[in-house]
Amino acid sequence: MTFKSFVDNSSASDEWMYFDYKYVYQWFNTDDELYKDISWKQFGYSEKGAADATLWVGSSGAHTPAHQDTYGVNIVTQLFGKKRWILFPPGTGGLKPTRVPYEESSVYSELNFYCPNNLDVFNSLTGGRMVELSAGDALLVPRGWWHYVQNVDPINIALNIWLPHEKDGSTRVSEALIKIFVAQICKDLPQETAKLIINPNEDDIADTPLSVLFLQLDTVANAYLDNRRKLRRAKRQRTREDESIPTEVEDIDIKSLIDDKSNNLENAALITAEELVKLIKQNLKDYVNRDRPLCDDEIDGSTTGLCLTKAVIDAYSEANVINMVKQNLLARLN
Numbered sequence: 001m002t003f004k005s006f007v008d009n010s011s012a013s014d015e016w017m018y019f020d021y022k023y024v025y026q027w028f029n030t031d032d033e034l035y036k037d038i039s040w041k042q043f044g045y046s047e048k049g050a051a052d053a054t055l056w057v058g059s060s061g062a063h064t065p066a067h068q069d070t071y072g073v074n075i076v077t078q079l080f081g082k083k084r085w086i087l088f089p090p091g092t093g094g095l096k097p098t099r100v101p102y103e104e105s106s107v108y109s110e111l112n113f114y115c116p117n118n119l120d121v122f123n124s125l126t127g128g129r130m131v132e133l134s135a136g137d138a139l140l141v142p143r144g145w146w147h148y149v150q151n152v153d154p155i156n157i158a159l160n161i162w163l164p165h166e167k168d169g170s171t172r173v174s175e176a177l178i179k180i181f182v183a184q185i186c187k188d189l190p191q192e193t194a195k196l197i198i199n200p201n202e203d204d205i206a207d208t209p210l211s212v213l214f215l216q217l218d219t220v221a222n223a224y225l226d227n228r229r230k231l232r233r234a235k236r237q238r239t240r241e242d243e244s245i246p247t248e249v250e251d252i253d254i255k256s257l258i259d260d261k262s263n264n265l266e267n268a269a270l271i272t273a274e275e276l277v278k279l280i281k282q283n284l285k286d287y288v289n290r291d292r293p294l295c296d297d298e299i300d301g302s303t304t305g306l307c308l309t310k311a312v313i314d315a316y317s318e319a320n321v322i323n324m325v326k327q328n329l330l331a332r333l334n
Contacts, residue, residue, distance in 0.1 A: 006057070011154045014291075016061035018151075021201075024050045024159075040161055043075055043138070048161060056158045061287050063150035066095065066109035070171050072162035074141035078133035081153035086113065086276065087129045087268060090144035094124045099317040100310045102182045103199040104175050113148040113280060115288050122277050129268035130275075133158070139268070143167070150283075169224040173330070174322045176217040179205070181316055183213055185309065196306055197313070221333055 001009070006017060028035045028050065040048035068090065076083075088095060096110035111121055132152060133139055141147055143165050186194040186206035194206055258265045271279075315321065 003057075006059075007155060010059040013059065016059050016063070016151070016287075018056070018058040018062035020056045020058065020062075020064070022055045024053045024055050027055065038159065040075070045161075045163070048163075052161050053159045054161070056156070056160070058151045058156045060151055060154045060156075062156070063114050064148070066111055066113050066146055066148035067106045068097075068144050068146045069141075069162070070105045070107060070144075070175060071168050072165050073143050074160055074162055075138060076133070076141065076158055076160035077138045078135055079157040079159060080135050081151065081156035083133045083156055083158055084150045084152050084279075085131050085133065085139060085141075085268070086148045086271065086279075087131075087141065088125070088146040089127050090146070092125070092127055092146060094121070095146055096121075097314075098310070099178065099182070099313050100197050100306065101199045102178075102197055102205075102313070103202055104179055106199075109146060109148075113283075114150070115284055116280065119277055119280060122280065123273050125273050125276065128271045128273075128276060130271040130279075131268040169220070169227055170326070172220040173217070173224055173326050176213070176220050177322060177325055177329070178317050180210070180213045180217060182313060183208060184210070185313065189309075193306065193309075197309065221330065225330060225334055 006019075010017070024035065024038060030036075030050075035050045038050035038053050039046070040052070066086075076085075094111075097107050098110050099107065101108065116122075131139060182197070183205045186197060189197070189206075195203070198205055257263055258267065
């Protein structure tokens with residue numbers, strides 16, 4: 001539909017709509033006023049612009065399931081409407097991480113924050129934070145933080161950017177290894193079963209030749225090794241040149257930055273398990289479906305029929321396992 005149709009129908013529609021994860025450069029001409037006006041200079045990245053930005057447009061109830069990004073640091077800017085973010089630190093227990101449905105760069109939680117059948121699983125969650133972004137607000141999501149995102153207002157528009165992190169090179173090797181493993185499993189499964197294992201944006205994974213997947217692995221592994229060698233050479237050079245000068249490590253005082261009111265910074269507020277359950281109960285009241293049969297991917301536990309397959313993928317993708325595979329691989333390539 002056109003943007004005008006979306007605006008006209010956003011309040012009247014019975015179902016939520018999301019135009020999400022769309023890179024601006026793929027949808028707007030570089031001569032467009034909107035394209036030219038997008039800049040991340042205010043955040044300290046004057047070289048970043050529309051080519052690095054991702055656009056999100058959605059109606060009330062549109063949401064992204066709870067997950068953690070494996071790459072980068074996320075800055076999201078709210079342009080119109082309200083968007084609710086529920087966040088948890090990387091090591092939070094009880095979120096039940098899984099790689100099914102598989103998507104490169106995303107680790108999903110098995111918990112359904114939108115309209116779950118069982119609320120008991122949320123009672124043990126601790127350390128959560130919640131913030132509702134309004135137009136003009138921006139949120140920094142640190143690397144690896146879990147987040148569930150949901151639009152609150154009928155019309156919602158946001159832009160975001162993922163900034164590179166020093167650990168991305170190593171993570172890309174891990175992701176390439178997992179991708180090869182999942183792709184090989186999907187190649188021998190019936191199409192309908194494979195659909196339950198992968199996210200729609202990865203629907204071509206089973207058709208990707210193994211040679212292409214190995215080429216991708218070779219590229220990211222060699223890039224990581226090359227970068228590691230450069231860093232070691234630079235470190236040795238600095239040691240020789242500055243042997244008598246102690247290395248200074250910049251220590252950023254986050255508290256002072258937040259306490260300085262002129263910075264307009266604040267931490268997202270803590271949310272208790274009780275408050276979280278209350279929010280989810282409101283979701284159930286507002287959005288639970290009573291008028292039509294649910295699709296397979298809308299049912300909690302819809303992948304239970306994949307019990308063994310899912311367990312094998314998750315067991316292989318565990319951080320301690322994939323890190324061991326990666327280190328063995330890099331040692332041999334080195």
